[in-house]
Amino acid sequence: MSSSLTAPTNSQRLSYWLPRIATAVIVPVLLLGLIEGALRIGGVGVSLDATRPCVVDGHAAFCDNLYFTTTFFPPGMIRTPRPFAMPAVKAQGTYRIVVLGESAAYGDPDPAYGFSRYLEVMLRDQFPGVKFEVVNTGITAINSHVVLPIARDLARHQTDLFIIYAGNNEVVGPFGPGTVFTSSAMNLPAIRASIFLRNTRLGQLASRAMQPKQKQRQDWRGMEMFLAHQISEDSPLMTPTYSNFEANLRDMISAAQDSGAKVMVSTVGTNLRDCAPFGSEHRRGLKPEALAQWNEIARQAVWLESTGSYAEALKLYKADAEIDPKFAELQFRIARCLWMLGDFEGAKQSFVRAQNLDTLRFRADSKINDILRSVGTKSGTDVTLLDASSLFEKESVNGVPGADLFFDHVHMNPHGNYVLAEAMFRQVVSNLPADLKKLASPAEAPSEAQCDRVLALTRYDRSRLAADMVRRMQRPPFTNQINHQEQVAALMAAEQGQQESFDETNAEYQQALAQNPNDHLLHLKYGLFLGLRDRAAAYEEFRRSRVYDDVPFVAPDGTLIQ
Numbered sequence: 001m002s003s004s005l006t007a008p009t010n011s012q013r014l015s016y017w018l019p020r021i022a023t024a025v026i027v028p029v030l031l032l033g034l035i036e037g038a039l040r041i042g043g044v045g046v047s048l049d050a051t052r053p054c055v056v057d058g059h060a061a062f063c064d065n066l067y068f069t070t071t072f073f074p075p076g077m078i079r080t081p082r083p084f085a086m087p088a089v090k091a092q093g094t095y096r097i098v099v100l101g102e103s104a105a106y107g108d109p110d111p112a113y114g115f116s117r118y119l120e121v122m123l124r125d126q127f128p129g130v131k132f133e134v135v136n137t138g139i140t141a142i143n144s145h146v147v148l149p150i151a152r153d154l155a156r157h158q159t160d161l162f163i164i165y166a167g168n169n170e171v172v173g174p175f176g177p178g179t180v181f182t183s184s185a186m187n188l189p190a191i192r193a194s195i196f197l198r199n200t201r202l203g204q205l206a207s208r209a210m211q212p213k214q215k216q217r218q219d220w221r222g223m224e225m226f227l228a229h230q231i232s233e234d235s236p237l238m239t240p241t242y243s244n245f246e247a248n249l250r251d252m253i254s255a256a257q258d259s260g261a262k263v264m265v266s267t268v269g270t271n272l273r274d275c276a277p278f279g280s281e282h283r284r285g286l287k288p289e290a291l292a293q294w295n296e297i298a299r300q301a302v303w304l305e306s307t308g309s310y311a312e313a314l315k316l317y318k319a320d321a322e323i324d325p326k327f328a329e330l331q332f333r334i335a336r337c338l339w340m341l342g343d344f345e346g347a348k349q350s351f352v353r354a355q356n357l358d359t360l361r362f363r364a365d366s367k368i369n370d371i372l373r374s375v376g377t378k379s380g381t382d383v384t385l386l387d388a389s390s391l392f393e394k395e396s397v398n399g400v401p402g403a404d405l406f407f408d409h410v411h412m413n414p415h416g417n418y419v420l421a422e423a424m425f426r427q428v429v430s431n432l433p434a435d436l437k438k439l440a441s442p443a444e445a446p447s448e449a450q451c452d453r454v455l456a457l458t459r460y461d462r463s464r465l466a467a468d469m470v471r472r473m474q475r476p477p478f479t480n481q482i483n484h485q486e487q488v489a490a491l492m493a494a495e496q497g498q499q500e501s502f503d504e505t506n507a508e509y510q511q512a513l514a515q516n517p518n519d520h521l522l523h524l525k526y527g528l529f530l531g532l533r534d535r536a537a538a539y540e541e542f543r544r545s546r547v548y549d550d551v552p553f554v555a556p557d558g559t560l561i562q
Contacts, residue, residue, distance in 0.1 A: 035202055045201035050137070050153035053088070054548040060088040062157055063548045069139060071198045072146050072174040073181050076219045081139045082111050082521070083547040090158040094131040095436060097428065098154045099138060100147050100252065101165040102173070104268065104410050106138030109468050112521050113414045113457055114138075115165075118421035121451045123428065126440040138165075141181070143173025144248035145191060151252040155259035161431055162256045163264045163424065165388070167368040168410050170245045171361035177237035178229040178361060186240035188247055223278075223362060224476045230279045230359035232326075238367075246371045253379050262431050263383045264424065265376030267369040268410065269392040272351040273339075273402030274487065275409045277328035278360035278477040286324055294323045298330070310337040328357035329482060344398035351400055360477055363409050386427055388420055395419050403490055407469050408478070414457055414465075418448045456512035456522060459498040460505040460529065466495035505529060520545045 046067045054063035063085045069078055090096060099105050099116045107114020120134040137150050147166050154162070171178040175191045178184070185191060197203040231237060249265070256263045282291065301316035314337040320330055335350035356365045369389050376385030392401040405416035412420065425445045429437060437443075446454075470491045478484055509526045516522060527541030 045204040050150040103140035105165040115417040115421040143169040167364040266386040267389040271406035276481040277358035280328040283326035459500040463498035
């Protein structure tokens with residue numbers, strides 16, 4: 001008697017394996033979902049959305065969430081935005097603008113005089129019958145991996161226009177190749193999965209359990225923290241950095257478009273002329289004897305430059321460039337000699353080259369701005385490009401931006417912020433609905449002096465800003481720049497040239513507050529000023545500076561405002 005075995009058909013294999021595979025996948029997912037739900041019900045963890053429900057003057061609103069950036073920064077280094085609030089229900093006749101970006105968008109070193117503030121003053125001046133809400137979500141030290149979830153969150157809140165001014169921190173920000181905050185994994189799906197898991201309550205619980213106990217918490221030390229994280233222009237890590245930035249930028253725009261909002265994409269301006277590279281590295285494979293020759297030529301050239309012999313110094317610098325053109329500081333020195341010899345176009349090219357070669361990459365390089373231009377011009381009719389980089393060139397001596405527009409490498413001074421805001425104002429007006437646009441035709445931005453009066457940018461404050469920047473520049477990597485002393489001297493001169501009496505400053509603040517009594521940031525700045533003389537009056541201004549009702553806050557002088 002014989003028997004035979006028949007091989008199972010594909011249908012039989014499918015019916016056998018499909019339930020088992022489904023069980024292996026679905027059951028763990030359901031279990032994790034149940035655990036996540038239980039943790040939420042049990043009050044474990046917090047919402048890590050960019051905004052949170054809050055109360056403003058007794059009305060429902062959405063405000064900044066102080067826990068949002070805990071996903072991206074370790075304890076002791078948490079960065080937060082300026083407090084902001086938006087009514088939960090946008091009132092009739094309101095036009096809501098959201099600014100997305102990093103420290104330059106935030107308005108560093110003082111958001112009271114950032115471009116979003118100038119823009120709001122301009123719009124309010126020209127359209128008194130329209131309620132403009134300019135919501136600045138900028139945060140220092142973040143990059144596009146952080147800006148994207150902010151954009152997605154704010155797209156849910158009836159935003160009419162997004163302004164994207166970002167790109168300086170793609171290398172040094174969270175998940176970048178030169179970061180100190182997170183892992184530097186460059187795989188975008190892995191980064192996004194990590195962000196998603198960190199935001200869950202289960203992820204928060206696991207993170208706390210896995211976090212090593214440190215005897216001493218690492219605190220924020222500014223740009224000095226990145227000294228050991230230099231990334232060269234030709235590093236293989238730069239390719240995924242650029243592609244990740246472009247993908248995040250496109251997704252920001254898609255989130256805005258899906259909500260019905262318009263988008264203004266801006267390139268970012270950088271200080272080329274008065275900001276020497278923070279870090280330089282020689283090209284790979286440079287032999288010791290070639291390096292010794294390079295150093296000897298450089299030593300002679302630096303001496304010649306210091307004596308004003310720019311043509312002779314330039315010849316030697318160019319000889320060094322034949323040996324190693326990759327050293328960022330060399331390109332900056334070449335640029336300065338060309339500038340002094342009147343070759344401004346050649347100087348500009350070398351200034352740009354020096355920036356792109358800088359191994360401490362705190363500035364957007366040319367490729368970042370190329371991505372912004374490309375995406376900004378190819379994303380649809382509801383997306384417009386503002387080329388701030390080119391704008392600043394046109395506003396600068398011989399087309400090379402410097403200290404006339406910037407405090408440091410990327411942070412604009414009040415004049416730079418005004419110049420950018422004026423260009424944004426024109427584009428915002430062109431994007432307004434027809435029924436609003438006709439309320440001010442033709443719309444012209446108020447002068448810089450008018451805006452400064454409304455913002456109470458007093459001589460006292462100009463001096464204070466310069467002093468703040470001098471203190472900041474007394475630490476690395478600023479102290480490593482070859483023109484460090486020049487930068488500090490210029491700031492100290494600005495500080496000393498802006499003196500005024502207490503009564504003069506006080507009168508300017510009172511005049512500004514009479515025009516805008518509900519300006520929370522203006523009350524805060526006035527409180528800081530009054531604290532020099534009258535602590536009780538300062539406390540009252542701090543109390544008026546509160547943005548929302550449901551959370552007390554600590555004023556800059558340490559006062560707890562309930």
